[in-house]
Structure formats: structure tokens, C-alpha cells
Amino acid sequence: xxxxxxxxxxxxxxxxxxxxxxxxxxxxxxxxxxxxxxxxxxxxxxxxxxxxxxxxxxxxxxxxxxxxxxxxxxxxxxxxxxxxxxxxxxxxxxxxxxxxxxxxxxxxxxxxxxxxx
Numbered sequence: 154x155x156x157x158x159x160x161x162x163x164x165x166x167x168x169x170x171x172x173x174x175x176x177x178x179x180x181x182x183x184x185x186x187x188x189x190x191x192x193x194x195x196x197x198x199x200x201x202x203x204x205x206x207x208x209x210x211x212x213x214x215x216x217x218x219x220x221x222x223x224x225x226x227x228x229x230x231x232x233x234x235x236x237x238x239x240x241x242x243x244x245x246x247x248x249x250x251x252x253x254x255x256x257x258x259x260x261x262x263x264x265x266x267x268x269x270x
Contacts, residue, residue: 161264164188165256168229171196172209173262176231183232185209187245189217190224210241210255214248225249231258237268246270 161169168186171194176184181198187210188194197212207215210230217225225248230237237257245253249270257266 161256165227165229165254168194168196168227169231169256169258169262169264172229172231172258176209176260181209183209183230183234185213185228185230187213187217187228188226189220189222190226190249191222192226193217193220193222195220208238208241210237211244214244218248222248225253227254227256229256229258229264231260231262233260237266242268242270 171186172184175196175198179198183199186194186196195213195216197209199209200207200212225245228245237255245255251270253270255268256264258264
């Protein structure tokens with residue numbers, strides 16, 4: 154579901170800033186950030202090594218799980234891709250359940266699509 158009429162909350166804008174900074178700092182294909190149900194945030198970039206490949210959202214979800222999070226409220230991914238990968242939406246849904254907002258933005262941080270799990 155895409156909804157451009159709803160402006161980003163201040164907390165979701167923070168996720169955009171974190172994802173953008175992480176992507177810029179690493180030069181990775183994607184930057185992402187998630188907010189867990191306790192309000193903690195996790196930011197990460199794509200991992201693309203010969204023996205390990207994980208999307209930016211995948212790294213964020215793994216960090217949240219490893220920190221003991223029990224749910225997610227929102228996620229942002231900044232990417233040149235035209236869609237959020239099904240596996241990324243599934244990972245967000247696995248931890249956050251249904252109804253988690255996932256914003257997809259371009260590499261400069263402009264949100265182009267908002268989905269829910």
C-alpha cells in the first residue's frame with residue numbers, strides 16, 4: 154500500500170536520517186534503519202562480502218533480535234531499487250507482525266513509497 158498523503162512522523166524522519174548517514178558513510182548499496190517496540194533504533198548498511206550477503210534491512214532486523222527486541226514499529230530503507238525485497242518485508246513482519254510501516258526512499262533520502270507488513 155502506498156500512501157503519499159501521510160507525512161512522516163518525527164520519529165520516522167529520524168530513521169531516514171540514520172539510514173542516509175549509514176549509507177553515505179559506508180558507500181553501500183542500501184542504508185536502512187528500524188525502530189523497535191521499545192523505541193530503540195538500529196541502523197545498518199548492506200553487507201556484500203564474497204561469503205556473506207545481507208540486505209540493510211536484514212542487518213537491522215538481526216541487530217534488533219540480537220539486542221532482545223520483541224517487535225518493530227517502523228523501518229526505512231534507502232535504495233536505488235524500485236521495490237522493497239519480499240525477503241526484507243518478511244523479516245520485518247517476522248519480528249514486528251502485521252501493520253509495521255516500511256518506508257522506501259531513494260538514495261538521497263526522499264521517501265517514494267510506504268508499505269505495511
